[in-house]
Amino acid sequence: MKKSLLTCLFSFLVLSILPSSAWAETQAYLYDHRLPGDRSLTLEIGPTFPLFFQQFSGPTASTNLSVGANLGLDIDIYMTENFRLGGELRGIAAVSPNNNVLFMVPLTFKATYDFNFSPFTVPVGLGAGACFTNYLSATNIEPILTPSVGAYWNVNSSWSVGLNLDYLLDFQLYFGNPIPSSESRIGNFLETDASAIYHF
Template identity: 35%
Template sequence: MDRRRLFFVLLILLLLIPVYSQNSEMPGDGSVEGEENGNAEYYRSVYELGDQVFNITAGLFIPLYYRRPGDFSTAPANLSLGGTGSIEYSSFINSNMTLGLSLKGMFAYTPNDRLLSMFPITGKLTYYITDSYPFEFPLYVHAGLCISRLESETFYGPTIMPGAGATWNMNSSWGFGINATWWWVPMWYGPSHEDTAKSRFGNFLDISLSATYHF
């Protein structure tokens, strides 16, 4: 499968998510306004401790630049636009915050058609702004391990990825949104390593669509 087909397969993953489900009450405190008139209007969502979230994303990976340690000069990433996706699970630790695990992946190509892939395995902390429910705005940060692979070369290092998004909740179970995540991926070999000249800090951006299931 060539890169264009692989990219489009990744982008249409969200189309496989069922967008129809049974109508149900929006989560909240159960308060109802105007119920005696047969026209119930529910208050905005309030999540509770133990509520769980499953999230899947797919989108565009945008290479930005590398920053060299020491002089902190920058260099072009020299990568093509690529694809990215993730699978995430988290649980609410209070009414606005979740803590969970995330498995992300990306691919892009160098100018000589070498395939670069990265697989961050991270913990994820998210704060939800829910004042405008059914619209909500997650602010989040990933931190953990990133496995980078360029053909036969593999590098294991840390990563930190802050981001933000906007989600529309279709009902109490399903939400759909858009997210922007900054990837900061250090590739640090240390001053005494034979590859120390290759040390650099990667800076990338992904823009993705998401489908979220609450349960």
């Protein structure tokens, strides 16, 4: 009886210790390339939804643009196990009613915080930078903000795949020479991407 009790207790201990040990090992395995100094390279691709243009006084108007497409490349460095800094280069194209292409190249400096729910990660980030906007013969450079949120499944220590949402706020400012300030607008775009992160 005593022997049986000891066997049961041992079995219970083994059963309860082994999974937590495996879990810890899995944790360490999935996140072992997220140490300070490690880097990540993110490739994103997906549709861009031109939402609306907004005057600085408030009124909004349709963009008249089709659903576009975007391709982005993001390189980050882990400052802590959850916090990374980096930069993002993206190309966005959308088509006007007369089949002319609006082409945008946002270039941002980006801070991202990763909430880890093993084996998943939810990165929340904010980028700030400039966007090169070209349409017909006009090319502008404009300040932008890009808040973002994503959800990733960590496949292994090197790769994560998931979805990412980037909201692009493009502050197109004019000061009256040669274009009047009344034509200043805030462009609102939503980028929904399938993305893959390579950690190294």
